[in-house]
Each structure stands twice: as C-alpha cells, then as structure tokens.
Amino acid sequence: MAKSTRIALLSVAVAVISVLGFVAPSQAAPPGRIDPRPSTAELARKLDELQRRSHGAIEVSAIGKSNQGRPVWSARVGDGPLRVLYVTQQHGDEPLGTVAALEFLREAGVGQSRYQRWLRSQVTVDIVVRANPDGHELNWRYNYAPDAAPEYGEAGKGYDINRYHDPAVAPENNPATEAGLIQRHYAEFQPQIVVDYHMQGRYVDGGGREITASLMWPTNRGVTPSNLELAKQVSVVAQRSMTEGGANVSQYPGGDYQGIARNAYGLRGSVLIELSDMGSQHEQAQIDSALRSMSAIARSAADGSLRMINPAEADAIPPRGEPVPQAAAAGTHSD
DSSP, rough: HHHHHHHHOOOOOOOOOOTTTOOOOOOOOSSSSSOOOHHHHHHHHHHHHHHHHHTSEEEEEEEEEEEOOEEEEEEEOOOOEEEEEEESSSTTTHHHHHHHHHHHHHHHOOOOOHHHHHHHEEEEEEEEOSSOOHHHHHSSSSSOOOTTSSSSSETTTTOOGGGGGOTTTTTTGGGHHHHHHHHHHHHHHSSEEEEEEEEEOOHHHOSSBEOEEEOOOOOOOOOOOHHHHHHHHHHHHHHHHHHHHHHEEEEEOOOOOOOOOOHHTGGGEEEEEEEEEOOOHHHHHHHHHHHHHHHHHHHHHSSGGGGGGGTTHHHOOOOOOOOOOHHHHHHOOOO
C-alpha cells in the first residue's frame, strides 16, 4: 500500500422490531456485537486493519474525496476473472450495508483456507465502502452541497446521490460529487454484477409478517433481456440466502428512472437490496442478513451456480405490503 494511502487511512451496498399486532421474523444474529455506525475515522482504521491482516489479499484505496474532503474508499478482494461490485451507504443515514461489507472482507480476505483461496481465484469483489461519508457524519440522506438547488435532494443540504448515475452524464459533469466518483470507478472496474445496499422503512407482507428486506432488479426499458435475466438470478440468490437466515424478503416497488444506480448500472446485472430500518435491537441480525447475501452472490458467481437459476423465480418473490403504522408516521426511506 502506498504510504500516502496508509496515512490517509490512519487519519481518518437488513433490522427488525416486533410491533404490537405484527409478527417479526426470527433472524440469527452474528456472533459478537458489530458497531453498526463506525465513524469515518473508525471505518478507515478497520479497513487498514483488514488490509494488513490479509497480507495483500485485500487492497484498500481512495477513489476520491467527498465535498467535505473525506475519502471515499474502495476495498478489493480476489483476482478472479468475474468482477462483482458492491456499493454501500449512498444515503448517509442508511449504514448497515457498510458494516456488513467489512465482515464480508474479513470472511473472504483474512485467511488462507482452501475455500478462501478458491473464492479469490474465481472472483474479484470490489466494494465502495460508504459512498457518502459526509452524509454519514451529518446523519442525513444527502451528500454535503448546501449551496446547491438540486432536482433530487434538498436545498441547503445536498444531492440525493442515488439519483445522479445517469449514464448520459459524464462523471466530470456530475453535480453530485460522490455519484461521479462511483461512475468513474464503475467504468474503470467494469463489473459484471453490481449490488447496491440501502435501507428502507418498515412494512408487512400480506399475512401481517414484517418485511426485513426488499430487493429489485433494473426496471428501465433500456436494459437488455440478458442483463435483466442476470439481475433476476442475482436477486434470487440474495433472497434465498437471506431467507435461510430468517429474513422475510419482498420485491421493492422501485421506479424506472435511469439516474438510480439499479437502473443506470443495469446494463450489467444491477440489483438493489433494501434492509428494513426496524430498530437497534435487531441491527445485528440485519447486518448478518446483508452479509449472507454478499457471500452467497460472490460464491454463486464463483462456482457457476448463479447461471443455473431460473430467473422467473424472482418474479415469484412477493410484493412489499403496507407500512407499519407507527413507522409510516415517522417517515420512510426510498431507494
């Protein structure tokens, strides 16, 4: 690792509450407590530690800086021919995908087991870890651009990064700084699969059971049939793996706007995963649920089983139901 990157590192891509009248799914939490909201400095320290402990299997670098000068990190593990990109925390107040990504890096990159060496030889997984560090520190959805009058975002705060991935807009012309960084990184890495981790509000299914996560493939009309098929296969893998851990997964009712990452990067099998924001006592289980999906997607891509899945199974994933009344009153997230 370059000295400047190491100094920078050292200096600084799914949760459930039981509600009266609703049935909460039983999910397994990972062993030990994981800090769900590490600070920017703590995130840098954790990434540096993972890089050192991996003895070169994990490579950490900054793909650029936020508007407030914080690094936006890429962490890459493996050197296989099939390339997978995970993006976490485009919205600053949706943190759980980020810490799941740290656990995935540990699981895939720290160690020399036969499985780890095999996985790393088959896939290269790159993670944009916390795409919106300013929004995280400010505990809001947007990036930091208080002088902007954004079409998507909030005046006095900033841009909604996940509305500024339009492939017709060049990264250097992108008004949302961090979205431009992701665009440029995507173009350089050229992944076959992209999975974008967010958090949503609280909902129930048709039987009154609480939804713990929702997912969706690209819905823009410009996506080719073959790439839509791949995205649906990725979605089925994610849904199966999360369900095995006790999750209740639905389809996400997303739109077709081309500036949303799910649609913009849908040319190569892009999927959105929304972890339900349902309370601190279930955050550990939600982190584990996201980790399960990351691991399963990488593994199924590596062993070829991903392409054996019938994409029509994605259409059978049930739709998301109505908001939990208490949660609806408190406001909701959207992709």
